[in-house]
Amino acid sequence: MSQSKAKSSRIALFWTQVKKNRQVYFLLLFGILWYAIFAYGPMYGLTLAFKQYRAVDGIFGSPWVGTQVFEYVFRDPAFMDSVIRTLWINAGRMIFQFPIPVILSLLLNEVRLGKSKKVLQSIFTFPHFLSWIIVSSIMLNVLGSQGVFNSFIKLMGGEPLSIIGNSNFFVPLLYITENWKSAGWSAIIYMAAIAGIDQEQYEAAEIDGASRLQRMIHITLPGIQVTVTVMFILAVGNLMTAGFDQVFNLSNPATATVAETLDMYIYRVTFQSASDFSFSTAVSLFKSVINFFLLVAADRLSKRFGGSGLFG
């Protein structure tokens, strides 16, 4: 008797709290509606991976077929190839892309003329704000047979390189163009971390006779170590997703075999071949689940290394 009384009073308290905050809920309403429809709607749509999609019945009405669709997915050799290719390309990014902004920030920090530092930084950050369509349009021209790059090589008396449409060069091209576009932007985070290092450490080291290089290695690098670790872990969290825009716009039929990452595969089976939406949803679900675990692991790890995780 008294238990149900306590319960009902708790419900009453809940409702008075809700009523008191009704304007806050009204503020939330529009955003929550958007999330419900356009973020959670597609999540519900993932159930299609276990259904046979029929356009007339829609997502809700299509009949359940269990895990049959996944059997088809795993039977397609192009699927597993694309997964491995994605992981391989993005693991390469850890080696050929990840350190560049760190090095760039260390070098920029050593520039002692304030004005040239600012100009350099502006130049480095600008390309980040251009879309991959623009950047790839520029790169396809610049690195093409008539482009500046090959003109320069010819002027120096070398043999022109056929870079565009050459499948051997495709993956290095990804790393080079990504560095060209975004290394300067990524360096900003490390610059901020460097600015937070206690200046007295440098002065003490200077008095002790440490050289610039020694100060860089023994003070600056340890000073940004936490930031570097956290950024590295977050990059690992993006192993499955990084680079669709880039790959999509830089690839062409000649490089199709080396450019089919998982996202490219999903795009192809959904929008280019005879589309079987259950099939592509199953691939989507596979990707989302793997990606989820990578991100959660990244979040946990970055907290362990002193970062504040994905959400702050």
Added chain:
Amino acid sequence: MKTGTAILHKKRGLRDRFEVMDFIILVILVIWAIAIIIPFISVIAISFATPQEYLESKLLLFPTRPTLSNYETLFADGRILVGYRTTLIILLIGVPINMFLTTSVAYALSRGHFPLKKFFLYAILFTMLFNGGIVPLYLLMMELHLTNSIWSVILAYGVNTFYMIIMRSYFQSLPDSLIESAQLDGAGEWTILFRIILPLSMPIIATVTLFYSVDRWNEWFNAMIFLRSNNMIPLQLVLRSMVLEATAQRTMMASSAAISQSMFSDGLKMAAVIVTMLPIMCVFPFLQKYFVKGILIGAVKA
């Protein structure tokens, strides 16, 4: 104290002689900067060059006989204007919607305790970790009968959760007493948001508006999937189709007459590149500090 030592350090640094190390670092950085600038100079030069000059010159960085003919052909084609119109519509309707949704959610979630707050917050944060992906979104748009409507592109990108968190943490940093005193005066939540919070939050509002505007300007993937009609193509996709078209032409034709034809199309392509990135180029120098501020607020949080 700290600023004092920093000034001292700076002074001493300036008095130091220009070491070999300085020189090496500067050379590396200047080479990097040149590697970024040269492609832009080349693109600008080609867009103003005649096909003859492009063919003959060994290294074209400055056209000796600049011409506007590439730009004339580009605008005569008409697609670029359709692109500009579509992108401007998406931007002018989309960004206010982005800002309205983001600001209202960020403010509501920055308020003190209310029932289900944690639930809503985690439900929103969860979307950063897990999403349905493009296929269910496409089917959803079909079932809502939004495909081939500009609203599909506008609504598909409503709230960027990352920007929302940046904004929320800014709102949380404002003193509570402001809100409390306004509440004593009988102001409702919407009044507080618009009259008190927003005027105090102009730096973050400007930063997030800029982020959304650049995102909208550069948006193409959703449009490529959702929009089919030829008079509703955003600028980025117009550029993409022009680039692909020109590349296809070059591989198809091999005769010398065709080569000069394809060279000309290079000029047209590069003119299209310039026209597409011009707005970003123009605003970047003024807005750079906001972009940097934005990522730094984000970096402190993330």
